[in-house]
Amino acid sequence: MIDQVLAHLDAEKKNHVKKLCDFLRIASISTDPERKDDIRRGAEWVDAFFRDCGLTSDIVATGGHPCVLADTGPADGKVPTVLLYGHYDVQPVGDESLWHSEAFKPTVRDGAIFARGAADDKGQALTHMLAVASWKKVHGTVPVRVKFMIEGEEEIGSPNLEAVLRQHREKLACDYVALSDTPKFDANTPAVTYGTKGMIYKEIVLYGPKQNLHSGQYGGTIANPGNVLAYIIASLRDADNRVTIPGFYDDVATISDKEKASIAALPFDEKGFQAFTGSPALDGEKGFSTIERRWVRPTLDVNGMLGGFIGEGASTVIPAKVMAKVSMRIVPHQDPERISKAFDDAVRAACPSTVKMELMTHAVAAPYVAPLDSPGMKAAGAAMEAGFGVAPRFTREGGTLPILPLFREVLGADSLMMGFCHPDCNAHGPDEFFGVDDFHAGIRTSAMFFHLLAEAH
């Protein structure tokens, strides 16, 4: 049965690119209040697509932008159910002058489709939609039950996703969540991402004198909030770049020998990676490789700092107020709330009573790791190898996807992340693109995935 589907996909390549271009013409920028009609059009386009394929589909209103929920319907026999997650909203265009073709006039050149959303996430979401359409067209059915949840608020942090999930919990019941919103491992190798870090984001504000004071007249008489802030931040890590917050590492999962070996075996281009960052050297927690630090070790970073005189030249003030934004990326099995509190305790302990402190928490999100040995994970890996002709790398990400632990909590399902797009696809920058071959390989992968997942069960 899969052979006929793959043959159909081959025959439909032109139409598929055309379909993607249709989708990409909708300027569904979720951050922009003036694009509300385009957001609506985006949801309607997705909804119509599903109805055309013969799925049931609804545009579900949320507290913000609507979400599209679709379903192939109950299947004959006992087949697994996959919930495919994606988003039809896109990032803003940014500086138009940096684009070589208009962001919402999709253009195919150099073997890629250029447009805002080409990779993130319209193009990648569409691979699965087209695979389902093909199965339905060729066989009238899909070998597994497929549900879709295509939201319109991913680029603004999915503020209403949890409410939708909880409200439609039974309707969305599934064995796996699958999504393509992460990149390939490198230009030639697709990736199955099985873990993301959690994040805790803090802001420390220190208040000293009631207003900026003259550093000559008052220097040496009162605490300088700038010096105190530096001291507090410096106290949070040691010379080995290990976080010094008491208990910070208590629950960090040790890397298994198998994972360590698998990471060490990755063809990771350290020099190329460093060159891309522009930093003079790679650096991080002592005793771990770059990828280990990136994927499986927790980190603590200053994200911003501000205080006192920041103009050109010299102004001799003791700042009245300084602030730093500091965030941590956490890993299994660190408990976000526990680490959040440990951070606060450590910062309060480091802060002298000679300044006043305000401590804010902007985000607390859990880390996520999916089991590597589930039938779903194996089917995803095998489907990718079939779709791309190259075995995928199983990767983790240093970034945070709060929806993954949410899916697990609300639906009890683990997530399979299949990365089809180029790692440097400019997802949030100018000239965002999705390789035409990657697009088609992604569709094949998705079609194969349904087939292999059904076989595995």
Add this chain to the structure above:
Amino acid sequence: MIDQVLAHLDAEKKNHVKKLCDFLRIASISTDPERKDDIRRGAEWVDAFFRDCGLTSDIVATGGHPCVLADTGPADGKVPTVLLYGHYDVQPVGDESLWHSEAFKPTVRDGAIFARGAADDKGQALTHMLAVASWKKVHGTVPVRVKFMIEGEEEIGSPNLEAVLRQHREKLACDYVALSDTPKFDANTPAVTYGTKGMIYKEIVLYGPKQNLHSGQYGGTIANPGNVLAYIIASLRDADNRVTIPGFYDDVATISDKEKASIAALPFDEKGFQAFTGSPALDGEKGFSTIERRWVRPTLDVNGMLGGFIGEGASTVIPAKVMAKVSMRIVPHQDPERISKAFDDAVRAACPSTVKMELMTHAVAAPYVAPLDSPGMKAAGAAMEAGFGVAPRFTREGGTLPILPLFREVLGADSLMMGFCHPDCNAHGPDEFFGVDDFHAGIRTSAMFFHLLAEAH
């Protein structure tokens, strides 16, 4: 002879206030390029004043705003020469809405003259000008030779003062420099200030990745310039608030028992001082009193810091660039160039090779302390007691006046700083004022000073 002068001053009080108000009406803001005509008018007003008194006077062009040089001329017999320094330029008005009367419409209320420049420095400079005028009017002569140097660039850092001093070195030759550009010790007690700190002002800029990078994707793989900056700054002071730069304290003069006792005997209102700063507590180098730290101990302060994301909420970046402005106030006998280099060495030693550093020096100025036992210092103290009816306090300042070591270097003369204005006179803020009684007492002090200085020689 002095009695007739004092009687004349008493009779002229109204005229003197009127004269000051005339001077204050000129909006001679040195930072504002649109006020160039007012600056010119300021210089002309001063020049005309001196000519009216019978002094020779010149408006000397500089690379910036002009400077007025005047002279009572060679005296009969061997009398000392005093160079009176002052400035006719003023600070900007700032937020006009905070003024209770217009900045350049001088208003007498509650026993004080309110206007920009009332205290800093038109009012205080004018005390000496009026004292000379009175001596000339009453006796046709002044008991010492008096020269004036009234510049127009003090509020922008006196960039051309050194050139003028060197060019007119012989013309400005003197035994003492005298100036009134510092405040009284407290509301009721005038002050002779005999020392100021030096200053070294640095800017540290750290560069990490070529652009702000995602703290999830890159956290733990490269050095974060924000964390590094905090570490560097924190490394510069220890838990006792002592500066840890090697050699920093090597040349610091120990406080003599006499000075220690004299400082301890000052009626210093610690609680009031702290309340004024608004800081939760006083703080500074362990082992020294607040005034000792303020006047005679060197300090190191963060003046500003900036980097990464500084908007509302959370943005997860590793900053590409961070900077901090850090300055030190130094004391005798610390060598500014040596301390400047020691700072650079310490910062470079603390900075890892995982970031790039740029280190800038915005200012290097020497500390200054005048001998307390010179005839001039004694005459200044006695004149103040006579003028104010209260013995002055001999004080030092945490601030920096680079012109003082310059006067000593170029003219070989020590400076006598006579503070007539209230310590909270809002010199750079709204509602700047000069107490009417302080103004008259300042004029009396100056007239007495000439008398006593002549007697002492």
